[in-house]
Amino acid sequence: MECQECHQNPATIHFTQVINGDKNEIHVCEKCAVEKGYIHHKEEPYSLHHLLSGLFHFDTDLMQQSQQNKKATLTCNNCGMTYRQFAKIGKFGCSQCYLTFNEHLNPLLRRVHGGNTMHEGKIPKRQGTSIYQRKQLRDMREKLRNLIEEEAFEKAAEVRDQIKELERTIGQSEEGEHDGS
Amino acid sequence: MMGLEHFMNEAISPWLKEEGPDSDIVMSSRIRLARNLDGVSFPLIANEKQLEEILYFVEKEFNQRSYASYSDFEFLRLSELKQIQKQALVEKHLISPHLIERSDNAAVLISKNEQVSIMVNEEDHIRAQLYFPGFQLERALKESFQIDDWLEEKLDFAFDEKFGYLTTCPTNVGTGMRASVMMHLPALAITSRLNRMVPAINQIGLVVRGLYGEGSEARGNIFQISNQVTLGRSEEDIIEDLNGIVQKLIEQEREVRQNLVQETPIELENKIYRSLGTLKYSRIIESKEAAQCLSDVRLGIDLGFIHNIPRSILNELVVLTQPAFLQQYAKKRLSASERDIFRASLIRERLTLEEKEE
Numbered sequence: 391m392e393c394q395e396c397h398q399n400p401a402t403i404h405f406t407q408v409i410n411g412d413k414n415e416i417h418v419c420e421k422c423a424v425e426k427g428y429i430h431h432k433e434e435p436y437s438l439h440h441l442l443s444g445l446f447h448f449d450t451d452l453m454q455q456s457q458q459n460k461k462a463t464l465t466c467n468n469c470g471m472t473y474r475q476f477a478k479i480g481k482f483g484c485s486q487c488y489l490t491f492n493e494h495l496n497p498l499l500r501r502v503h504g505g506n507t508m509h510e511g512k513i514p515k516r517q518g519t520s521i522y523q524r525k526q527l528r529d530m531r532e533k534l535r536n537l538i539e540e541e542a543f544e545k546a547a548e549v550r551d552q553i554k555e556l557e558r559t560i561g562q563s564e565e566g567e568h569d570g571s
Numbered sequence: 572m573m574g575l576e577h578f579m580n581e582a583i584s585p586w587l588k589e590e591g592p593d594s595d596i597v598m599s600s601r602i603r604l605a606r607n608l609d610g611v612s613f614p615l616i617a618n619e620k621q622l623e624e625i626l627y628f629v630e631k632e633f634n635q636r637s638y639a640s641y642s643d644f645e646f647l648r649l650s651e652l653k654q655i656q657k658q659a660l661v662e663k664h665l666i667s668p669h670l671i672e673r674s675d676n677a678a679v680l681i682s683k684n685e686q687v688s689i690m691v692n693e694e695d696h697i698r699a700q701l702y703f704p705g706f707q708l709e710r711a712l713k714e715s716f717q718i719d720d721w722l723e724e725k726l727d728f729a730f731d732e733k734f735g736y737l738t739t740c741p742t743n744v745g746t747g748m749r750a751s752v753m754m755h756l757p758a759l760a761i762t763s764r765l766n767r768m769v770p771a772i773n774q775i776g777l778v779v780r781g782l783y784g785e786g787s788e789a790r791g792n793i794f795q796i797s798n799q800v801t802l803g804r805s806e807e808d809i810i811e812d813l814n815g816i817v818q819k820l821i822e823q824e825r826e827v828r829q830n831l832v833q834e835t836p837i838e839l840e841n842k843i844y845r846s847l848g849t850l851k852y853s854r855i856i857e858s859k860e861a862a863q864c865l866s867d868v869r870l871g872i873d874l875g876f877i878h879n880i881p882r883s884i885l886n887e888l889v890v891l892t893q894p895a896f897l898q899q900y901a902k903k904r905l906s907a908s909e910r911d912i913f914r915a916s917l918i919r920e921r922l923t924l925e926e927k928e929e
Contacts, residue, residue: 482741505803511745
């Protein structure tokens, strides 16, 4: 049976359409079925992510099993995404993931971005100067959380004081920035 | 409040009616910036509450606001739009198909002149894009930076000293910028010269795609050229590369057009007028054929064969003859075969309306 639309290809899709009680037999080829909107031909979009996730496993053979497991179970504290999940879907869960998986990202970034691993270009105006301090602050808060979990309260108190100090500096420099502008 | 109607009444965005530099070949220049909020889960894994908070905040801070020459930003929640309206926004390139898939918790902020659209909770929290008519990437970049600064006044963007702007997909990290140029390249397409140029273009980190982005085919000989690399090169350097390639493509396209005129003038004229005939007299026309004929007629105008049809009508018809816009225009749902009939009558009507007596 030939396709009732193009009359060229053999009909491979057959179904009965019922509109307001009127039955209609349809025999079309796949191409016409897509064009007429009878079926949605979700063409596998150029599967960048499969390609990408392949790149994560590039160094598999070179690594010890134990190291690999450690890497795979690496987990982002902020959103809970594991390295294994990240490698599977090829997408990050939150901004913090970049820092959590930091040391494993360079081979991937080099491949995707023509050998580059360091940002060049625009920097957010507001965060620009305090960006390093804020990163420091995040790290220290993380350290504090760990120390409390370990019940190392003396050390935790020290870190808490350092955090307060840093918060004060950041607060002052931000005020300074606003005054200047 | 203008509401949705404003964006639905016209198939063609106001800015696209103006002619930009080299607009015989370059239809538009676009800059897109991907941004995310610091410490908040990216849309892919964020929960309803987090996504809703982002929508609420963006609506509160930016709805009905103006920035520089971009006035009256309108905040539209996708959950409040009909499927056909969303599709029409895609056909106008104001939102991406991916935003529709995320309709439950997504929105778009569009400037009145439709030059700026800011998608919220697409793959990234914020995707701001800015269009200019013709070939003017530098200007588009300059103004997109201003829009970015404006957004940054209220939003705390995720940025890292080493990685730059942090994005959901590692292919966008760094500048978060995708610069693209939409070009009408019939002569390069007919002679398959473009296919031969693509590998060289890819080698310098640029890609060639069809009209509706990744994976879409190049209908009506309209191609998108954009950067692939976003990390380790500044926005200005990326634009410079892209400018160089686009300039080359413009030269080559013009050269091949002249060759066609000299070597096969009658065949070329025949093709152009047959296509004009098809558009003027068809009673049934599919979108693919319409796109091809519109491309031929556009070429006919550029080469001076056809004088009495303005080029802008073709920009309009390219969008207007897409399935969703057609139904929007017809003000009812149409089956595929009804669409082909309606499309044909719409094109006939528009061409007779615009065509002046010779």
